[in-house]
Amino acid sequence: MRSSHVCDNPADCDLRTAAPHEAAVAGPARADRPMIRESWRRSLEAGVDPEMSAAPQAIDAARVADVRAAHPLDRHLPRLRDTLRRVADATTQLMVITDGDARVLWSEGPSDVRRRADAVGLIEGFRWSEEAIGTNGIGMALSTRAPAYVQATDHLVRVLQPWSCAGAPVVDPDTGEVIGCVDISATVDALHPAVVALVEAAARLAEAWLTVEMNHRDECLRARYHRHVRGDTRALVTTTGRILAAEPDGWRGGRVVVPEAGGRVALPDGRTAVAETLGQAYLLRAAGSDERCSLTLRLLGDEQPCALLDGRRIPLSLRHAELLAVLALHPSGLTCEQSSLHLYGDEGNPVTVRAEIHRLRGQLGNIVRAKPYRLDCEVEADFLTVRRLLAAGDVASAVRLYPGPLLPRSDSPAVQAERDELTAQLRRQLLYRGDADALWCYAQVADDDLEILTKLVAVLPPGDPRRVSAQLRRDRVLRDD
Known part of the structure; x- marks a missing residue:
């Protein structure tokens, strides 16, 4: 009979006196690795079965390309791939990149390693969090926000013991949230210790590329909206809460919790401000005692x-x-x-x-x-903001703030007229001046718009996974018609 590996209260488990597999990891060979012991505790508390056979699938294969395309690392995947290739042994090691939920977005390696990876779910669309598959390099790195090295019997799940892996988290400089993990795995007892430093270097490179993009966006926002930050106490804030410009200037570089537009937020000096949307940013304006609702x-x-x-x-x-x-x-x-x-x-x-x-x-x-x-x-x-942005020619900001038509269930004459006019203006500007990102954003709202899908196929490069999705959707619309 198979031994049980989950006690009634996992937090109180003494791994040294637990089942043989647990005792092996908790023994002298692992005494200097408290991170592994803590990872085991988290995994057991989440109810992970050490006898499970593979990681669970989290994304349907048909949706992987769309999830990838929406991820901040998508445009950097080619450079990340090249970086990992330079540090990995292309003949024995698997290179993996996940999102912040530990879902594998990309993996590459030799065919024999890929076959073994397929058997345990180390492929696109499967989840590798500690809660899903127990202690592993990806799950530990995401849980601890630090590089992780897991080898052989460090794994809680038995079927993973032939593997060793090193993972490093990628933190979004804009939000401060962990958005992914870069990992190298191999079917060996132990990877070379230098691999941990190498995957960490790859993760830091990815963060540097994201920082360059963020700084460019910040400068564009300051140039576009800085005129609003003048006179009384005000601050220009990103939708993630970073202060780009402010009066007084000392607040710049700080962070606030931003509510929805029209809501109140605490300024760095403790006063209350009203948040006003400007499209891709917020203007925080100090609220006076006689402030109107x-x-x-x-x-x-x-x-x-x-x-x-x-x-x-x-x-x-x-x-x-x-x-x-x-x-x-x-x-x-x-x-x-x-x-x-x-x-x-x-x-x-x-x-x-x-x-x-x-x-x-x-x-x-x-x-x-x-x-x-x-x-x-x-x-x-929201519909008036979209209208103002279109009048200013800022179609990219307008489409980001447009989740769909104005009150789509309404048959009020005035609402219908405004709804039709707003949709027509947005589509017209998208078709004439919208870039690939703006067209793709709108296509998620209007997935049966043949003109938009045709334009999207025309502007996306052949290697972009969004192009395949747009082609399939366009063909479906044509068949339905």
């Missing part, structure tokens, strides 16, 4: 529409979302009869509008004014 509308896409009132999220019914969209489009106000015409057309009834205004005031308070109907507050709306 701030209302932000989220009405684009298929998610439930909502409003943020001074940062407090308020779900909206479709009727209230339509009414707020119309009022946002007419800041100077509308009469009851005009509101009815915009919302319901000639068949509308002003009595219905008065009732909805009364209910809406119950949710939002006195910011909903009458005679005429209007919003007495600072109003921001």
Whole structure:
């Protein structure tokens, strides 16, 4: 009978007196490796079975290319591949790159090693976290945010004991989050100790490439939006919370927790600021004691529409979302009869509008004014931001903020007109001046848009995995038509 390897309370397990396999790792040969013992504890607490046969699949094979294309390391994979080739033994070692969730995005090695890797799931689309497959170089590196070296019987899962591996995490300089791991694995008792330093060097190179890209984006954002940072206390902040420019200047280089647009955030000096979206960045403006309420509308896409009132999220019914969209489009106000015409057309009834205004005031308070109907507050709306960005010719920022059409379930005449106009403007600018990244971003929202998919196939280079996906989707649309 097979011995059990998971005690009732793994945190209290004494590995020295556990099953034979556990005792082997906990003995004198591993006494100087507390990281391995801690990794075993984490794995056992997660319920990993040491008798499992392979890592679990986390991404369908058909989706690997799309997941890869959306990852920050995707455009650096060729250089990472070349770097790892220079440090790895191409005849015996497998080179692996994962994302931050330990899902393998790319692996390469000799055919005999690949066959053995396939048997344990060390291939594209499979997960190698400690929680999924126990102690291993990839999972340890991601858990500890440090290089990890795991050899032979260091592995908790028996089927991995013929393997040794060295992994190093890749940290995104923009967010500070671990976004991937570079790893070298081989079916040997032990890798050369220098391999750990080599994979760490490859990871640091990847971070350096990401830093260069980040610095370039920062300079573009400063050049575009620095004019907004003047006068009273303000700060230009990335969507990840890094302060790019500020008054006072001493805040630059710091970090804040950024809410959704229209919400409140603490400034470095402890005061409260209101976050205003500028497309690819936020402007934080210090809130005074007489600051007007701030209302932000989220009405684009298929998610439930909502409003943020001074940062407090308020779900909206479709009727209230339509009414707020119309009022946002007419800041100077509308009469009851005009509101009815915009919302319901000639068949509308002003009595219905008065009732909805009364209910809406119950949710939002006195910011909903009458005679005429209007919003007495600072109003921001995602569809208005997209419209402003398109008017400025910034199609890349506009498409990033566009999760889908304006209130797609609405048949209100005014909403339909705004929805059709906004979609038409966005598509027109994408087709005439959109780059590959912008077209790809829009194609994720409108996956049956034949013109966009055709344009995408035309602009993507043959080696880009997104091109294959776009071709398949285009062909599917053509078949359906």
